[in-house]
Amino acid sequence: MQDILSQYETVLEADVQTWFNVGVVSDFPENSGACIKYKSKQIAVYNFARTSKWYATQNLCPHKMEMVLSLGMIGDKDDIPKVACPMHKKNFSLKDGTSLGDEDLKIATYPVKIEDGNVYIGFSD
Amino acid sequence: MKKVIVVGNGMVGYKFCEKFVAQENSKDFKVTIFGEEPRPAYDRVHLSEFFDNQDAKALEMAPAEWYAEHGIDLIIDERVSDIDRKNKTITTAKDRSFSYDYLVLATGSSAFVPPIKGVEKEGVFVYRTIEDLEGMLAYAAKLKEKNPNARAAVLGGGLLGLEAGKAVMDMGLEPHIVEFAPKLMPRQLDSRSSQVLQLKLESIGLNIHLSKATNQILGDKRITGMEFGEDDILDVDMLVVSAGIRPRDELGKSCGLEVGVRGGIVVDNKMLTSDESIYAIGEIALYNQMIYGLVAPGYDMAGIAVEQILGRTDVVMPEEIDMSTKLKLIGVDVASFGEPFMPASKGHSIIFENKTQHLYKRINVSLDGKSLLGGILVGDAADYNMLHQIYLNGMDIPEDPAQLILPASEGGSSFGSAMDLPDDAQICSCENVTKGQICGAITEGDCEDLASVAKHTKASTSCGGCKPMVADLVNETLKSLGKEVKETICEHFDFNRQELYDLIKINKVKDYQETLDLFGEGHGCEVCKPLIASIFASINMETPNRQVGIQDTNDRFLANIQRNGTYSVVPRIPGGEITPDKLIVIGEVAKKYDLYTKVTGGQRIDLFGAQLHELPLIWKELIDAGFESGHAYGKSLRTVKSCVGSTWCRYGMHESVTFAIEIENRYRGLRSPHKLKGGVSGCIRECAEARGKDFGLIAVEGGWNLYVCGNGGATPKHAILLAEQLDDETAVKYLDRFLMFYIRTAGPLVRTAPWLDKLEGGIDYLKQVVIEDSLGIAEDLELEMQGLVDKYECEWKQAIEDPKMMKRFKHFVNSDDTDDNLVFVPMRDQKMPKAWG
Numbered sequence: 015m016q017d018i019l020s021q022y023e024t025v026l027e028a029d030v031q032t033w034f035n036v037g038v039v040s041d042f043p044e045n046s047g048a049c050i051k052y053k054s055k056q057i058a059v060y061n062f063a064r065t066s067k068w069y070a071t072q073n074l075c076p077h078k079m080e081m082v083l084s085l086g087m088i089g090d091k092d093d094i095p096k097v098a099c100p101m102h103k104k105n106f107s108l109k110d111g112t113s114l115g116d117e118d119l120k121i122a123t124y125p126v127k128i129e130d131g132n133v134y135i136g137f138s139d
Numbered sequence: 140m141k142k143v144i145v146v147g148n149g150m151v152g153y154k155f156c157e158k159f160v161a162q163e164n165s166k167d168f169k170v171t172i173f174g175e176e177p178r179p180a181y182d183r184v185h186l187s188e189f190f191d192n193q194d195a196k197a198l199e200m201a202p203a204e205w206y207a208e209h210g211i212d213l214i215i216d217e218r219v220s221d222i223d224r225k226n227k228t229i230t231t232a233k234d235r236s237f238s239y240d241y242l243v244l245a246t247g248s249s250a251f252v253p254p255i256k257g258v259e260k261e262g263v264f265v266y267r268t269i270e271d272l273e274g275m276l277a278y279a280a281k282l283k284e285k286n287p288n289a290r291a292a293v294l295g296g297g298l299l300g301l302e303a304g305k306a307v308m309d310m311g312l313e314p315h316i317v318e319f320a321p322k323l324m325p326r327q328l329d330s331r332s333s334q335v336l337q338l339k340l341e342s343i344g345l346n347i348h349l350s351k352a353t354n355q356i357l358g359d360k361r362i363t364g365m366e367f368g369e370d371d372i373l374d375v376d377m378l379v380v381s382a383g384i385r386p387r388d389e390l391g392k393s394c395g396l397e398v399g400v401r402g403g404i405v406v407d408n409k410m411l412t413s414d415e416s417i418y419a420i421g422e423i424a425l426y427n428q429m430i431y432g433l434v435a436p437g438y439d440m441a442g443i444a445v446e447q448i449l450g451r452t453d454v455v456m457p458e459e460i461d462m463s464t465k466l467k468l469i470g471v472d473v474a475s476f477g478e479p480f481m482p483a484s485k486g487h488s489i490i491f492e493n494k495t496q497h498l499y500k501r502i503n504v505s506l507d508g509k510s511l512l513g514g515i516l517v518g519d520a521a522d523y524n525m526l527h528q529i530y531l532n533g534m535d536i537p538e539d540p541a542q543l544i545l546p547a548s549e550g551g552s553s554f555g556s557a558m559d560l561p562d563d564a565q566i567c568s569c570e571n572v573t574k575g576q577i578c579g580a581i582t583e584g585d586c587e588d589l590a591s592v593a594k595h596t597k598a599s600t601s602c603g604g605c606k607p608m609v610a611d612l613v614n615e616t617l618k619s620l621g622k623e624v625k626e627t628i629c630e631h632f633d634f635n636r637q638e639l640y641d642l643i644k645i646n647k648v649k650d651y652q653e654t655l656d657l658f659g660e661g662h663g664c665e666v667c668k669p670l671i672a673s674i675f676a677s678i679n680m681e682t683p684n685r686q687v688g689i690q691d692t693n694d695r696f697l698a699n700i701q702r703n704g705t706y707s708v709v710p711r712i713p714g715g716e717i718t719p720d721k722l723i724v725i726g727e728v729a730k731k732y733d734l735y736t737k738v739t740g741g742q743r744i745d746l747f748g749a750q751l752h753e754l755p756l757i758w759k760e761l762i763d764a765g766f767e768s769g770h771a772y773g774k775s776l777r778t779v780k781s782c783v784g785s786t787w788c789r790y791g792m793h794e795s796v797t798f799a800i801e802i803e804n805r806y807r808g809l810r811s812p813h814k815l816k817g818g819v820s821g822c823i824r825e826c827a828e829a830r831g832k833d834f835g836l837i838a839v840e841g842g843w844n845l846y847v848c849g850n851g852g853a854t855p856k857h858a859i860l861l862a863e864q865l866d867d868e869t870a871v872k873y874l875d876r877f878l879m880f881y882i883r884t885a886g887p888l889v890r891t892a893p894w895l896d897k898l899e900g901g902i903d904y905l906k907q908v909v910i911e912d913s914l915g916i917a918e919d920l921e922l923e924m925q926g927l928v929d930k931y932e933c934e935w936k937q938a939i940e941d942p943k944m945m946k947r948f949k950h951f952v953n954s955d956d957t958d959d960n961l962v963f964v965p966m967r968d969q970k971m972p973k974a975w976g
């Protein structure tokens with residue numbers, strides 16, 4: 015299980031090597047999450063349609079190592095955009111992947127860009 | 140800079156650090172704390188919670204970074220092995236030396252293991268550290284693999300032993316409690332309350348063996364049994380010893396500090412040992428010739444040592460220490476306070492007992508009848524906080540003290556409000572917070588709700604026992620300031636559920652996003668989204684297919700998400716009645732998609748392990764055979780359970796299956812604040828368990844008796860009689876009114892029983908509304924319900940017929956691949972997800 019987790023590391027915009035096209039905007043449900051595949055990775059993509067903001071994180075919830083985060087509800091807490099895992103409702107910041115509860119859990123985040131109606135996720139490999 | 144060394148990073152050692160750094164002049168000191176365990180101090184009081192989640196982090200008193208942030212050196216996994224008092228240094232097991240100006244011993248206690256022949260055998264555990272629990276879990280798992288009916292015993296029927304008993308029971312082992320004394324909790328309870336407790340524990344499945352002295356532990360290498368007398372043997376596969384504690388005074392002894400005859404380092408009321416530079420606090424300190432096996436006195440001691448070291452030498456430990464305790468065994472209320480047993484010369488006792496309800500309450504009152512000296516509560520400890528406060532603060536009690544414990548129906552009155560307490564009344568004994576501080580945080584500080592008061596004062600953050608009282612104080616204080624106390628649903632909406640329900644309905648709001656625009660702020664969250672989804676469903680009977688993004692994950696996919704992210708499918712089987720042909724279809728579908736199949740507790744069949752993309756395919760086959768969604772995932776009507784009734788049963792009075800099917804079909808798909816379950820029994824033998832449901836009908840001479848507001852689950856409640864001898868039509872009419880009234884007014888995720896509990900006027904008021912139409916809304920409620928019933932549509936069918944809705948049943952947006960992380964393992968000819976690591 016641990017090696018599944020270890021393939022997910024936060025990518026900063028500056029370190030992007032590949033902008034991977036994952037579809038068009040309308041493929042992604044508004045104000046919720048969806049999952050895409052890149053090589054062996056599963057990435058959750060979140061479309062905050064109210065403000066046209068997009069976020070991406072690993073799909074794997076580090077709590078019980080389940081591929082479920084894209085199924086969670088999104089929203090915000092104290093103005094921080096977040097996702098709540100559907101399993102046990104652990105909350106993660108979509109800005110930096112930190113847990114918004116007391117747990118010592120963290121998820122990797124990836125940059126998203128929208129160009130000409132296409133959605134791209136940034137990877138460093 | 141002066142150096143303080145704390146030995147022992149347990150609950151009290153940690154509390155010392157916390158209290159120390161909170162003081163202004165602590166900056167002149169360097170604190171170093173040593174702990175022998177492999178992790179920073181954790182909440183031992185709530186150790187049993189580790190069984191639920193195996194989340195050691197969640198128990199931490201503070202993360203390791205906290206110590207660093209406060210300039211404290213935390214050294215864990217390193218035992219202090221020696222104290223050199225002359226040179227004021229300590230040495231650790233890793234042979235490192237450190238010097239001190241003040242030394243604080245907080246080494247706590249270890250579990251006492253009586254010298255019984257064979258206790259060293261494999262499978263014998265104590266219950267003190269996270270490692271102990273991990274050991275038990277691993278051992279129990281191995282046992283259960285070999286024998287699903289494995290048994291575990293707990294040696295000791297005290298406070299901790301009972302907690303351990305519940306823990307082994309929850310681990311799935313057959314639990315046995317073995318106690319030497321002739322009663323349970325001998326230190327806290329009198330014989331009668333002990334008996335009531337025993338009955339209650341037996342009723343939840345604990346086996347209790349009293350007056351048993353264990354001679355030896357049987358078994359070759361591993362424990363196989365316990366021997367009490369020659370022919371008196373209990374076969375067990377595992378044993379948890381919980382026979383008391385022994386202070387860890389080995390350090391004190393070896394450096395020549397004064398220790399008690401039965402252990403413990405002697406301290407005075409300054410927490411000073413026989414050495415002027417050495418303090419002892421917590422479960423190692425022998426104060427008043429006592430080791431106090433509770434955390435609250437330990438916290439007080441930590442506070443005293445802090446004051447002493449920082450120079451406020453007049454602050455000392457009080458003479459009397461409150462030993463009141465409330466047992467936190469889930470499901471059984473037990474508490475004792477003050478003087479639980481009392482000699483007749485000091486006062487008199489008032490006892491209220493109801494054995495069938497497993498209820499026992501005793502209070503001890505002074506001879507002049509003016510003050511409360513102590514008491515015992517078994518079965519219902521709701522009044523514990525108030526009684527404890529009355530006792531602690533020597534408050535006046537009513538002329539007839541019996542009122543303090545009698546149920547309201549028998550002349551008792553709820554006595555006293557938390558606001559009547561004096562300002563210096565200690566509300567939170569763990570964190571030593573007074574009523575004045577709690578109310579002051581609002582009147583003088585800028586706290587405005589329970590959360591901020593808890594954060595600011597620390598009240599209720601430790602054991603949490605005082606939380607109801609703190610909440611009362613906060614609410615009452617806010618009220619007295621003219622501030623409205625409102626249970627708003629979350630940070631995005633400043634309204635409660637009922638207000639939002641009305642706002643959405645009256646303003647004909649079209650969807651969640653508009654609700655947020657009109658009445659809320661931000662993006663919403665996992666609390667307000669499903670709640671508002673449920674409101675839309677209750678107003679318009681809309682299915683989750685319309686506003687997909689605001690549904691809880693289960694509703695979003697019209698199926699229940701399972702442990703590994705797969706889903707379960709539960710078709711509706713109204714009243715539990717099913718034809719052989721339909722059974723065959725279920726079997727064929729399950730076989731085709733390789734689904735784990737189980738009969739549920741709700742009289743229907745659950746198919747587990749379907750992947751997202753398979754759901755529409757499975758539904759299609761089921762729908763073609765005449766099935767529809769069972770809404771097992773929704774906060775909605777689940778099942779109306781039936782018994783076979785007069786059609787077959789020789790006792791049946793009416794056709795319970797027919798009526799159950801009629802009702803289930805009437806309310807199918809109905810969304811509500813929490814799930815709804817019903818039951819219909821054909822006679823008072825009640826085989827459908829109708830009184831364990833939100834609504835239940837029981838056939839009697841002349842019609843149906845209608846019961847409402849019951850449930851099983853975590854806090855079981857029997858439903859209460861609403862009306863008698865109804866014909867079918869009237870029963871449905873009352874049900875319509877009752878359900879609609881509940882849907883309109885209940886808080887989010889509040890089931891009917893707790894809703895009724897909070898409804899002012901209770902069942903009598905509900906009868907007036909539903910039967911006598913005292914609010915003049917009955918017709919309205921009926922029409923509204925009929926409107927919803929008429930609009931019903933199967934949401935599975937709706938989803939598979941619309942290609943746009945179908946898009947969501949795919950694991951990846953950009954690929955037709957399926958989730959390759961799923962691992963199933965075989966189990967009894969079927970499969971299950973691989974267990975969580």
Ligand code: SRM
Nearest residue numbers: 699707738739740741742743771777850851852853854890
């Ligand atoms: C499948 C089933 C267990 C079984 O294998 O038999 C079950 C499974 C779950 N129950 Fe249940 N309950 C099932 C019958 C019951 C019953 C028995 C009954 O209905 O007669 C009860 C006690 C009766 C009652 O509800 O009053 C029951 C009381 C609960 C509770 C506690 C409710 C409460 O008010 O305290 C929860 C937790 C909750 O709803 O918050 C719960 C929650 C759950 C959840 C939804 C937990 C979760 O979120 O995953 C489980 C869903 C599994 C799934 O995917 O289907 N389940 N659950 C039963 C489905 C019945 C059905 O046909 O729909």
Ligand SMILES: Cc1cc2nc3c(=O)[nH]c(=O)nc-3n(C[C@H](O)[C@H](O)[C@H](O)COP(=O)(O)OP(=O)(O)OC[C@H]3O[C@@H](n4cnc5c(N)ncnc54)[C@H](O)[C@@H]3O)c2cc1C
Nearest residue numbers: 147149150151174175183218219246247421422432433434
């Ligand atoms: C399962 C359970 C349930 C409980 N429930 C309750 C309850 O409901 N209410 C209540 O009031 N109390 C309860 N208690 C008791 C409560 O946990 C103790 O009173 C409290 O933990 C005492 O704190 P302490 O810091 O004195 O000792 P501990 O918490 O035992 O801490 C002492 C620490 O010092 C370490 N140590 C010992 N010697 C050395 C050394 N030489 N060098 C370095 N480190 C050393 C130990 O390893 C330990 O980590 C419960 C206890 C248990 C086990």
Ligand code: SF4
Nearest residue numbers: 701702739740852853
């Ligand atoms: S099915 Fe019900 S009782 Fe069983 S584990 Fe799930 S929630 Fe608990």
Ligand code: FES
Nearest residue numbers: 075077078099102
């Ligand atoms: S698996 Fe995500 S919160 Fe538990």
